[in-house]
Amino acid sequence: MKNSVKLHVIVLAFVVAGEWIGAKQFNIGIGTIALFPMLYVLIWGAIVSWPKFKLMSDKQMKHAATVLGISFMLFVAKLGTMLGPSLPKIFEAGVSLAFQEVGHVIGTIAIGLPIAILLGMKREAIGATFSIDREPNLAIIAEKYGADSPEGRGALGVYVCGTVFGAIYLALLAGFLGSLGILHPISLAMGAGVGSGSMMAAASGALAVTFPNDAEDIALFAAAANLITTILGTYICVFFSLPVTARLYNWLEPKLGRNKLSIDKGGDKS
């Protein structure tokens, strides 16, 4: 109980300070970077929980992760209440919504796999690039290859990276791409629905800061895209992404791979 009181008080203080500072945009020449309360509190949280500072116990950090899982549901409920009144608008964009899902599926594999192989990764590349490797995807890979297989290690690596900097990275990327003015805010919002809660929240937040007039629609279409990814994601991964990634690996590896035989034998931890 004492543990959780401290945790919630810190969060309250962060939220008040973060919202008080508000959103800022920085011009970096070719575009802008959006900074906003979600990112401030995320970074402050990371600093406070940094193991060297010993400000928080392992138990408190685990508790924060539990609360995170539950609290994300509130965000889902809020987005759901925006979907109901806008169903006609969503159906109108139905074809785009269907194709953005294809984009999510192909986009993870298409650039990721060749680059992973070029960098010298072996079968880890399959686990690392078949999906964005959140919890449901880890379960799929563990079931097929085992959690301690090379494929499982690749997936776990991307999972840890995603937890540590996924939300921040996608927020900066979304804000920057938005400011370039090439893609429409609604297309970008659909892109933001990557199927991970905190990444979607941060990316759509960055877009809402970059396009304040479209904020409502951005939340709406990011939510719709994210919901599609959540519902279909598991099936797509089992029946399409994973088998296709494995086959592509077998085909591409002899062409692009290097350091043959070295990494599989434990020569490299990545």
Add this chain to the structure above:
Amino acid sequence: MMEKAKILSLIGLIAIIGNWVGYKVNPIEALPGMILIVLVTVIGLALATYLPLKIPAVIWISFIALLATTPIFPGNAWIVDQTSKINFMAIATPILAYAGLSLGKDINDFKKLGWRIVIVSLVVYTGTFLFAAVFAEIIFRIQGRF
């Protein structure tokens, strides 16, 4: 379940305060909307826990929230009106604060990773975001929507 309901109410309160500081919505005015959002969440979590179906809570909650705000649901206009007083960013801010505060436990795992996997994960996130956005854009342009 009770424990979850308590945590949700607490985060709801924090979000209302954030909504007040950041978006200037009076907390008393925002309260009914937040109660509705917490209620929808609790019902969704309960259905996912107690029904013998393998449907995750996220889908139940989205479905109930969506249903309650469509024109077929009694009182939908009031529900839409109340919940719209809560800015979606104001709810996400406390969530990301908890995410930040849980990061410390992952830092040691992160330090053990090689540089290759870090690059590959950046490429994977960029790919999934960019391809989806570009695919959506292509369809919108073909349809002549913008």
